[in-house]
Amino acid sequence: MAEIKHDFLTWPWQRWAAERPSDIAISLGDKEHDVQTYTWADVSSNVDDYAQGLVEQGVKRDQLVAVIADNSIQVLWLMLAIFRVGARYVGLNPKLSSSELQQQLVILDNDYIWSDSEHDLTALTGQNIVLQLPTVARMVPVTWQEHRPMTLTLTSGSSGLPKAVVHNAESHLASASGLLSQMTFTAKDSWLLSLPLFHISGLAIVWRWLYRGACLVIVEKEQQQQALHWVTHASLVPTQLQRLLDSIDNTATPSSMMLKQVLLGGAHIPVTLTDKAHSAGISCWCGYGMTEMASTISAKQANDSSGVGNVLPNRELLLRDGEILVRGKSLCLGYYRNHTIFSILDNHGHDGEWFATKDMGEWHDDELFIHGRADNMFISGGENVQPEDIEAVLLQYPEIEQAVVLPIDDYDFGQRPVAILKTTCPMDAVFIDHVMTYMADKVAAFKRPIRYLALPDGDIYQGIKLSRTKLANWLSKQ
Template sequence: MAEIKHDFLTWPWQRWAAERPSDVAISLGEQTKESQTYTWAEVSTQVDEFAQGLVEQGVKRDQLVAVIADNTIDVVWLILAIIRIGARYVGLNPKLSFAEIQQQLAMLDNHYLWSDRDIATEQLTGQVITLRQPEVSRMVPVTWQEHRPVTLTLTSGSTGSPKAVVHSPESHLASASGLLSKMTFNAEDSWLLSLPLFHISGLAILWRWLYRGACLVIVEKALQQQALSWVTHASLVPTQLQRLLDQVPTQQPIALKQVLLGGAHIPVSLTDKARSAGIDCWCGYGMTEMASTISVKQADESQGVGNVLPNRELFLREGEILVRGKSLCLGYYRNHTIFSILDNHEHDGEWFATKDMGEWRDDELFIHGRADNMFISGGENVQPEDIEAVLLQLPGVEQAFVLPVDDYDFGQRPVAIVQTSCPFDAMFVDHVMTYMAETVAPYKRPVRYLALPEADIYRGIKVSRTKLAEWLAKQ
């Protein structure tokens, strides 16, 4: 395993406050005289004050603080203040129903709760706290401990109930350092906080910022597309990048230099256009348990996900991907205890079995899908992701999901649910059916095509296959 060690001997924001106190650390808009910014010295002071404010409200080491909110500067202050006093942060998706929030908090059994919205907190687990200045100003005594549990992240739960994944500063920083050994991100650069902090992808942005000591840009969601014209780095889905390139005149220079793409099929035409505008596009493979990215590459015509990053190891056992390394989580949190997720395997000790299926091809990793998504149709193993990959090659198809439905003769048959940028009508379906008949084996051809609904089918920022299957059962 290639290893890149960090050299932090104190909290990252305290280091940058000592080394570069007047550098801008956080910007709440484009860096002009009118926009609000915070230097590293101001960040360090604010975090200490908010941390003491939490202590005065009773928050102690190892206690769990749940946060229900969209991305704001207050949430960033909370996260840093929580881990500053040795407590633990867990974010919940504010778009969940009240019943779902109740269920997740009951599972977590959190000690404290903070929310920026009007909800019946008296019916939720945890004592309500506020983000406030301390009544007595003094330094919080908790020192830097890189192995200490600091964040819990609920998995997207695309195939079942979410798990609470526990990470330490070491695993977060190992994730950041490995990625940034390939993807250039300097102290003079800025990264847009474009992904939610209740998701590992959002937390990964936060820790890359802390690792490099660069500038974190926080703007409300309605202004994020506009912000892409003046930040240097962003984590996006392809449609966001496409909108930016469509809006910016060809000859107009833009600040954006590096984009980490995810969440959907990435058209080569899009990355070529971005490259012409001076933007390098990256894609890869990652998961919550490994603190985000595991492998990465500059996006190209290949459907592979690149090579394994430093601080990670990857091994294939009968096609299943096993991982470990410094970015691996401490375990799953349950009943106030952290349980290891490692299993002993004959290949050199303990590994985490991801349930993702893959292969090495020409020194590049290719992902085939999840083992628990596979179903049998007429005696043949069907991997839905294989069919989805073919559908995503069609012009106009933006997202594709294949699920099984029961069938008397075959046991199960595939059904395709797609999101399109063109009209989803009989002519489109006929075109897709003709294409699939020419492209895939008969047992892989969907027997029905449906448009992706606008119903509640999301878990976190991903479409939940479980919720999609529930919706399909009603059709």
């Protein structure tokens, strides 16, 4: 499928409102039942109205608005209205404690804040705003400029300290067009907003919707599993897809579901799962991406190879001493600190145009394979150990759903690996003994975990990903 340039000369929703005003742009449920929908004309009108409401509350160009909320139509209106007035949007995880949110807001030094949760906004940084219609309808004067910074997304490095990654519309649209040059998504299709808008994967769904002028489906979290039966596209983790396939009645036929394409991420993807999805008429895609590159960098239709496919259009990738370097139109503007955007490019040596990802990889048969993070590697008995290599083997074991391998200090070896697991059965002595026997046949002795622990409950996530830093702190207390 050939790449299609967007060439937006105005705000994307205004373009679609002019070309296809009566087409459904947003659905808050199953379009075939009596649910609320919005046409592109509605979207354009509502965004302008809410943008004027922000102007009346004093929001100005280049100011930063922090939004603390789960996905909803209100958050979407607010985000698009923030873009419309030339301000900048940053989403924060509503599950964080007030002290954690305050820490992030101090770093951001945001101008305004909005939340739909029970957090006490008076104790948080930023002037409160409300989502309201204007008292007098007027035209918002800010015009479409794809080079203006629009979004900040918090991502965490090995230190655990959040970095605010800045993107403009150009990088978001370049990311969308590159993926959709390979993955079919038309104006007649619908994509479920299944990932949070404080994460780059959630933002990527919105920009794919804007790029194609398709339909965006927004439902409550409790309805998302049901919504997978009547959307055409979704971004999921393997367990969500497994639950969907398990829910299909034995008498159902593939035509009873509208779902056609799934972009998988976040965990090991079993071939048996993607094969079963294919039998149900669902094409599964997997790949490699990061916040700094506005989501997906490489992708492919899932198969029995553990690789992550080929580099998508609008991106470039090279390996330097095994480390992955990237650049291209989807690369972010930089990191935001002290009201300034600082470049993330490698200015030391070579041509100074590449972003060093700290991810390690290699090419095999024109396909990229990821080995893990350079800053996760440790040395055991003089041997380099990449935790992700061990995790990949553990995830092949049928009853293991999640696996994180971390080092602990050892007098003789320097450091030894410990495996922290989430399993579908009790982690008793018999189970651990079976896993140890399995690992003895699969990996070298210096890579075998010396302890197996159950994944703890509590705050162990950074955004939507397991936090190695938080798990390491927990492990140090065991």
